[in-house]
Amino acid sequence: MKKPLGAVVTALVLAGAGAAPAVAAPVKDTAAPALQAVNFAGTVSLSNCSGSVIRFPNSADTDPALVMTNGHCLETGFPSPGEVITGQSSSRSFGLLNSSGSRIGTLRANQVVYSTMTDTDVTIYRLTTTYSAIRSSYGISPLTVQDTHPTAGTAITVVSGYWKRTYACNIDGFVYRLKEGDWTWKDSVRYTSACQTIGGTSGSPVIDNATGKVVAVNNTGNEDGERCTDNNPCEVDASGNVTVRQGINYAEETYQIPACFTTGNKLNLSASGCTLPKP
Secondary structure (H helix, E strand, O other): OOOHHOOOHHHHHHOOOOOHHHHOOOOOOOOOOOOOOOOOEEEEEOOEEEEEEEEEEOOOOOOOEEEEHHHHHOOOOOOOOOOEEEEEEOOOOOEEEOOOOOEEEEEEEEEEEEOOOOOOOEEEEEEEEEEHHHHHHHHOOOOOEEOOOOOOOOEEEEOOOOOOOOEEEEOOOOOOOOOOOOEEEEOOOOOOOOOOOOOOOOEEEEOOOOOOEEEEEEEOOOOOOOOOEEOOOOOEEEOOOOEOOOOOOEEOOOOOOOEEEEEEOOOOOOOOOOOOOOO
């Protein structure tokens, strides 16, 4: 997979080559509005991926803070197809970034609250600190996860804490099924061609420019034009027709996640409206 495997392999290769691609100017979509409201504040860098400190519409300032990245960024390896991980101990650390992309602190997890690569591609960590403590120490607020389905045509920015780089484009549309190797994701976001994300951008929040809310989590792209293989996801429609779009990148929607978290940012996969895959 481009983003799942490339998050580790490509990032290391680029670093060894002097990380030249990391500073290459991304192609901008001229239809996108100005991006003054979208910056790096609240994003994090992982050892091999990107992520963000997130809250849900009903989260409280005193709740344990959460970090979101991809399922394939999990430190213990890719979850198998059909596997859902909850409540796994973790001591993973994250570099917290400010608005300009400077690392201003280190956050640490104590638990993998939820992780899967089935239907979606997401890992959510619980931190050892609260939102209010992060704001008090660093002046950084979390990003809010939108709890409604994103809209085609929306101007978005993919914000990579790993590379400290942004990608601006639009939501081109939605994919009934996105298949890559052994994994299948449902109702994925397809970007317009301007978002040429690279390895290490895995787990980046996809932010709606107009609202500043997270609408998806960046995860993959078709590198070589191959059909449904690792690094080359294919689109499958409801009738089973397969479309390959070389050079196009994708994300997984996050609007369904807030319904699965209750008071105190506690995961409840039995909550009304929760549709995330269950163990």
